[in-house]
Amino acid sequence: MVTDQATGPDSAPGVEVPGESVTPEEETKPGDSLLQAWAEASPGGDLCPAEQPTAGDQFDPHVIWQMALSELALQMPSATYDTWVRDTVVVAYEDGEFIIGMPNAYARDWLENRLRHNIKRTLSSIMNRSVQVQFRVCPRTQAAEAVAPQAPLYAMALDEEESSSRTPPQGEGTEVTVHKRLPGNRPATGGSSGLPPASSGSSPRPRLASQLNPAHTFDTFVVGNHNRLAHAAALAVVDTPGQSFNPLFIYGGVGLGKTHLLNAIGNAALERGYQMLYCSSEQFTNELISAIRNQSTEEFRNKYRQVDILLIDDIQFIGGKESTQEEFFHTFNHLHAAGRQVVLSSDRPPKALATLEERLRSRFEGGLQADIAQPDFETRVAILQSKANKLGIPVAYDVLLLIAERVDSNIRELEGALNRLCLQARLVGRSIDLAFARSILDDLAPQRVACTPGEVIRIVAQHFNLRPEDLTGRRRTKDVATARQIAMYLLREDNGLSLPAIGEQLGGRDHSTVRYGVEKVAEDLVRDEALRLTIMTLRDKIYVPMA
Numbered sequence: 235m236v237t238d239q240a241t242g243p244d245s246a247p248g249v250e251v252p253g254e255s256v257t258p259e260e261e262t263k264p265g266d267s268l269l270q271a272w273a274e275a276s277p278g279g280d281l282c283p284a285e286q287p288t289a290g291d292q293f294d295p296h297v298i299w300q301m302a303l304s305e306l307a308l309q310m311p312s313a314t315y316d317t318w319v320r321d322t323v324v325v326a327y328e329d330g331e332f333i334i335g336m337p338n339a340y341a342r343d344w345l346e347n348r349l350r351h352n353i354k355r356t357l358s359s360i361m362n363r364s365v366q367v368q369f370r371v372c373p374r375t376q377a378a379e380a381v382a383p384q385a386p387l388y389a390m391a392l393d394e395e396e397s398s399s400r401t402p403p404q405g406e407g408t409e410v411t412v413h414k415r416l417p418g419n420r421p422a423t424g425g426s427s428g429l430p431p432a433s434s435g436s437s438p439r440p441r442l443a444s445q446l447n448p449a450h451t452f453d454t455f456v457v458g459n460h461n462r463l464a465h466a467a468a469l470a471v472v473d474t475p476g477q478s479f480n481p482l483f484i485y486g487g488v489g490l491g492k493t494h495l496l497n498a499i500g501n502a503a504l505e506r507g508y509q510m511l512y513c514s515s516e517q518f519t520n521e522l523i524s525a526i527r528n529q530s531t532e533e534f535r536n537k538y539r540q541v542d543i544l545l546i547d548d549i550q551f552i553g554g555k556e557s558t559q560e561e562f563f564h565t566f567n568h569l570h571a572a573g574r575q576v577v578l579s580s581d582r583p584p585k586a587l588a589t590l591e592e593r594l595r596s597r598f599e600g601g602l603q604a605d606i607a608q609p610d611f612e613t614r615v616a617i618l619q620s621k622a623n624k625l626g627i628p629v630a631y632d633v634l635l636l637i638a639e640r641v642d643s644n645i646r647e648l649e650g651a652l653n654r655l656c657l658q659a660r661l662v663g664r665s666i667d668l669a670f671a672r673s674i675l676d677d678l679a680p681q682r683v684a685c686t687p688g689e690v691i692r693i694v695a696q697h698f699n700l701r702p703e704d705l706t707g708r709r710r711t712k713d714v715a716t717a718r719q720i721a722m723y724l725l726r727e728d729n730g731l732s733l734p735a736i737g738e739q740l741g742g743r744d745h746s747t748v749r750y751g752v753e754k755v756a757e758d759l760v761r762d763e764a765l766r767l768t769i770m771t772l773r774d775k776i777y778v779p780m781a
């Protein structure tokens with residue numbers, strides 16, 4: 235069945251599309267709609283009114299940055315994107331160099347060290363030519379100017395900084411957000427739950443900036459069989475915090491909606507006047523380190539222990555971090571004993587968190603574990619329909635079917651494909667029909683394959699300033715052994731070689747040596763952030779478009 239707009243047939247049985255009849259005029263939440271940003275960045279609705287815009291010609295750097303953001307969102311976990319990338323702005327574009335602004339020095343260093351390569355590559359690919367990138371801490375007024383008119387998000391966050399700077403103490407550590415009550419909401423005295431106030435006495439609790447994504451609410455969350463339990467549990471948690479399922483442990487693969495659901499709980503909790511705190515486990519760790527360094531652990535503890543609802547995203551990353559686990563254990567116990575709600579998300583269930591202390595694992599298993607699986611075809615279509623409605627862009631129903639058919643990995647990619655399609659249509663000024671969608675989807679998602687084993691060995695060796703012969707030879711110094719094990723891991727995981735075949739590629743090594751190397755890297759990856767980054771960087775080079 236083909237319809238003109240993204241208003242195909244009724245939702246498939248079992249799929250609940252949020253009840254929204256969105257018109258193009260409806261207000262779009264910051265950061266939610268790429269095209270909204272586009273439209274606002276281009277008065278009159280056109281990027282370059284005089285001619286069809288091309289990204290290397292006359293262009294608006296804000297729009298290019300919005301496109302880059304949508305690409306970058308696809309490349310990393312949501313919590314990482316929301317923490318480090320979402321609030322960045324283009325401060326200027328000069329002589330082939332994008333100057334990107336962010337709120338503090340810590341964020342600047344983080345982006346510089348970990349994402350420079352990806353950001354540069356993403357911008358260069360959009361611009362179709364090589365560009366340079368510079369990161370700069372952006373003072374409040376400059377950010378507000380830079381961000382106007384297209385993306386009020388960062389400016390909004392800055393506006394909320396009255397009582398607390400987003401800049402962590404001495405430029406280090408990250409701020410973790412305790413959300414304020416919204417004006418007009420009832421006070422945080424609990425609701426139907428009977429949850430007592432999180433802090434007694436009359437002194438107001440801190441009012442800090444919000445890191446929640448306001449677009450990620452229950453209203454925008456499509457419910458299907460893949461996420462029904464997690465969704466129901468999330469609703470129950472907001473209705474009766476601390477009483478229904480405590481902790482609620484939501485787990486599932488990349489890009490399937492865990493962060494969205496945590497944000498939905500957070501946004502609903504704010505509306506109901508609860509004191510809540512949302513952060514990633516990485517932020518928890520960073521702030522703990524910063525507190526230890528600045529001798530402010532008391533403050534750190536007060537902040538985490540006074541909330542009604544604590545939401546921690548990507549809890550798997552505390553695995554192997556002893557002090558963080560210790561601190562989190564006590565935080566958890568404190569909140570739990572006081573009847574406060576804890577909600578955690580993870581990429582796997584507690585029992586599969588190999589480097590988690592047993593006492594934490596048993597606590598995580600003590601509430602409700604709800605998984606989010608891959609959505610089925612009908613749900614993917616329903617999600618696309620909901621996103622297209624929200625964008626306010628007419629997308630033919632058969633195009634939505636095509637995208638849902640092509641992209642079955644996760645919802646982030648699904649959304650990314652739709653966003654890209656809409657942007658490309660806007661760029662060339664045409665409507666989105668099936669033929670156009672096919673051509674763009676073919677182009678946008680070229681199949682990538684790992685290069686040959688010999689190339690992998692060369693790339694790994696080069697990364698470590700070694701020669702391929704060092705990896706295939708007998709030397710066993712630490713740097714050579716590490717590089718060799720990483721090569722083993724990549725040859726196994728990405729090239730799919732058997733253990734004996736890898737041994738052969740690496741100078742005739744025994745398969746048990748190879749197994750040890752592969753398993754060691756896999757284990758280290760769980761807790762070693764630097765190693766994860768190395769593997770990510772290597773994979774960028776190893777994967778090439780399929781011929």
Ligand SMILES: Nc1ncnc2c1ncn2[C@@H]1O[C@H](COP(=O)(O)OP(=O)(O)OP(=O)(O)O)[C@@H](O)[C@H]1O
Nearest residue numbers: 311312313455456488489490491492493494645646
């Ligand atoms: N059920 C859903 N309805 C509507 N949008 C969804 C749904 N599930 C996920 N999404 C969207 O898909 C994108 C990715 O979801 P999200 O960031 O929550 O994934 P995640 O599971 O936290 O991934 P990661 O583990 O990588 O952080 C978001 O833009 C989110 O809004």
